[in-house]
Amino acid sequence: MSNPLVQKLESRDTLSTDERQALAAVIMRTRMFRAGELMIREDQVLTESTLILEGFAARTKTLRDGKRQITSVHIGGDFVDLHAFLLKKIDHSIEALTACTVAIVPHRELERITEQHPHLTRMLWLSTVIDAAVHRTWLVAMGRRSAAAQMAHFVCEMFLRLQVIGQTQDRRFRLPLTQMELGDIMGLSSVHVNRVLQDLRGRALLQWQEQVVTILNWDKLSELAEFDPTYLSMQKVSR
Amino acid sequence: MSNPLVQKLESRDTLSTDERQALAAVIMRTRMFRAGELMIREDQVLTESTLILEGFAARTKTLRDGKRQITSVHIGGDFVDLHAFLLKKIDHSIEALTACTVAIVPHRELERITEQHPHLTRMLWLSTVIDAAVHRTWLVAMGRRSAAAQMAHFVCEMFLRLQVIGQTQDRRFRLPLTQMELGDIMGLSSVHVNRVLQDLRGRALLQWQEQVVTILNWDKLSELAEFDPTYLSMQKVSR
């Protein structure tokens, strides 16, 4: 089985054969979700975690008045709820944004990894720590950047993350998010998202048609976003 | 030494004598910072982590145009840069908001914990995962709540976190943040923070004088904030 998680971890440190086997062994079964389906309901107590093999998913929180915020977007190789291994109970939902194929990993198996594979444990821990780094980057973008810069930043981020798992061709990639979902990611209205995208298109920074994004000018886009990929920890170092 | 970290971890799961000793042994030395001092500079490569014993600190990111965003506020018992153990390099600064006493923990020692104490490892991992949960809560507040609700939420959060380490008396606690810092936390201007605070005072939800906050009406404050403490994981369960 081609495993995008291994691919992602290997981009950050080398895994031993032993560790790669341990990771493979931990996957008990796979499962599919349809687009729009709820993968995990808020406040559920979890005993297994979910690794995306294929597709896009999001962590979402909906307030009483119906306003929704997406706190992260996950792609192949991401453990959407690895943190639930330790939290046990999660205060947000996880939704499939597109059709998804996922691997199910019982917490018992993750616990076994922490008992027997210290280095692999650190690599999984690292994944959750990078999640947090992405959260911080979004906080900075929401709090202090203009909507255009925030959007530019998000596009740069998704480009690099998708590149690691081989889902980009040159400067082009599929990003199947509606403008309403983009609004929920950035804390904006869908109307404003539409205008921001027109602005970025107008400045010839990117194209965005039929769920396919093409970055026309990486330099200017990342300049506008003040994008620094450090937080994605994409260098291979011993951890 | 009274260790607020042990106090905090014990509120989430029981530690064995062995584990408590291992935690104590890991502290190589302590150090003090003055208010306003930079504890960690952005982009530094770190080989040790910093545990706050006493005082308030913040992770901050400053943009080119001088705008600043605070992405977390840390208090006694918090490892401000535990994530640096795995990230190695950090893309934000850490500033002492007040005078701080901290314990220094070499990464080598943390690595030894991951080799020898799986359960304690999970508890430290849990700390970083709760950090991320706080980030998500801030994202929701910044993206979708009114400034007043966001402020109310922040006050509720700080109250509970300070309560765990015994830094509250009844409904009153010291929160030594300027209105400018509050603005940097919530993505607002200090002028607006001032008006929001006046609003909350006017509604008799809280007092805030001389860096001391008194919650006058917890029910209404947490109602306004739609505050649900689940994300702080304050129940003692086996992890």
Place this chain on the structure above:
DNA sequence: CGACATCTTGATCTGGATCAAGCCAGGTGG
């Protein structure tokens, strides 16, 4: 074919930013 989602555009409104002063307390230097 109708129903529904998504995108687009225009008009208007508003929460919070920005700019500008004044106020107060504490600290410093002469």
Place this chain on the structure above:
DNA sequence: CCACCTGGCTTGATCCAGATCAAGATGTCG
């Protein structure tokens, strides 16, 4: 001991980025 300065808080006036409301265009799917 006073004059001054600095940092934080407060208030008022004005501005603007982005929200909200409304309607139409386009596409898709049962």
